[in-house]
Amino acid sequence: MKKETRLKVLSTYLALILLVLIMLFPLLWGLSASFRSDQELFEYALPFTIHTLLPVKATLSSYVEVFTEYHFLKPILNTLFVSICTVVLGCIVDSLAAFAFATFDFRFKKVIFAVILVSFMIPFESIALPLYAVVNKLGMVNSFAALIVPCMADGLVLFLFTQFFKELPEGLLEAARVDGASWPVIFVKILLPLSKPVFITAGLMIFINQWNAYLWPLVAARSADVMQIQTAMGVFQQQHSTKWSAMYAASIITALIPLGLFLPFQKYYIQGIANSGIKG
């Protein structure tokens, strides 16, 4: 290897390592801090020693506390329920509509598709406050329905499905149609098995969105029965802002679930995001 290129590789690694350290630091620090007691955290903050960063005596007590004293299990289960329901229902609603947009010709198709795309360029945060009024009129406030139903139809996911269905080989459906298969059979028997990747991408995106949602659950689901994990975190932060180790532990638990899903399916998730940007 030439000296110049070796130097270049070396500096690339240096820059990468520095970057990764900065990006990873809050997570690693949070992980380390979650195994310590509040007392230890405050005591070793200053002056800076190795024990500012690493536990003197590692303990799991803050994790236990999070579940026994602060009852985080309920919001976690609530959020899992809401996220999984939204993934299943959202995939059904969006893939069916996308199937129609990709396969059929019908009146107003272009207009309707355009309206759907434009409506989703308006971010959810900006309509969360007026959406409350709508959901309130429908009598859905403080129910799981308030969290699931408005998030089922997602323009981005619909767009991803449409794009994927359009790229399937031509003639596939015609052949089945000539053989006399009905549309439901075609959808279930031919389309679904081919569409695993896009369903994984869509499911992952919906799940992570729902799991991480904060503003909408904060507005629409405040009662303990339907409390979501991110809202529970927010409430905890406002009520017990000095319980640091518990806050770190809760943060780590809340972050772990989407991370655990993301890592094995990283390829699909990244592909999905990138596609929506380039084709969109």
Added chain:
Amino acid sequence: MKSSIKGNKGLPYLLIGPACILILIFKICPILYTLVEGFTYKGSFGLGTYALLFQDPSFYKSLWVTIKMNLVITPLQIVLAVGMALLVNTTVKGIGVFRTILYLPVTISITVATMLWGMMFNANNGIINSILSIFGMAKQGFLTDVNQAIWCIIVIATWIGVGYWMIFLLAGLKNIDEAIYESARIDGAGWFTRLFRITLPMIKNVLLFVLVADTTTNLLLFVPMQLLTEGGPQGSTNVLMYEGYKSAFLYVDRPRSAAIVTVLLLLISLVCIIQFKLFEEKDEKRIKKENKEPRLAAKKRGRIR
């Protein structure tokens, strides 16, 4: 798949029906509702809400904070995301692992990020003050300091954001043909020339998308303010989105909140239109320039090829 297959006449409508109804009720209705509610004053149609809002000094202060923050945060995030994408686009060994690590904050919620960083930025026992003490720096106020709080929030939002925007830019970079760089390198084009003459123009569309989407996201940022600063100290982090949230749920003044959200939506559209225009103009200028200097342009193109 071709879109010319004929099915039953009603079938397509049946299939898109659920999605369309959901979008109509939960997306389009709220938008219209906002517009209408903003024009409701004491129960009847009128401009009273806007009149009050535009006379309110706290609205202007909040608007100014919003604009100020966004003038810093969006360019900062774009530059960092482009830099990261360029860095990660290299082909050194183990680059996949680095990429994965940089993606990690993308899956983490803004709530978790806010809590983690909130404690790290704590003025008394926060780890960042501990680290600064290594360099002999005094304790900083961070979130409790009028001048620093907004910067802390910018750090939090950027930590979450850059990895996400990098994904789009990296995908754009991967679409560029390597051969273009090869010939540019042979012609002796330096790193900066290649960046500004080849790379950035080639990912222009992705860049525009990221710019618009990032601007929108940042204009609507409000979780760190709600959880950490409550708009303070002294209103220094009181962005419009948080003011709108407070109007609806603390002051129970829904028309005011609707009016603020409308202003925000207008602001977002305005910024996006300006960005689209700027990108278009640049394009036209370049075409004009190339027409004026056909030989030079042809030479350039030939070289790039």
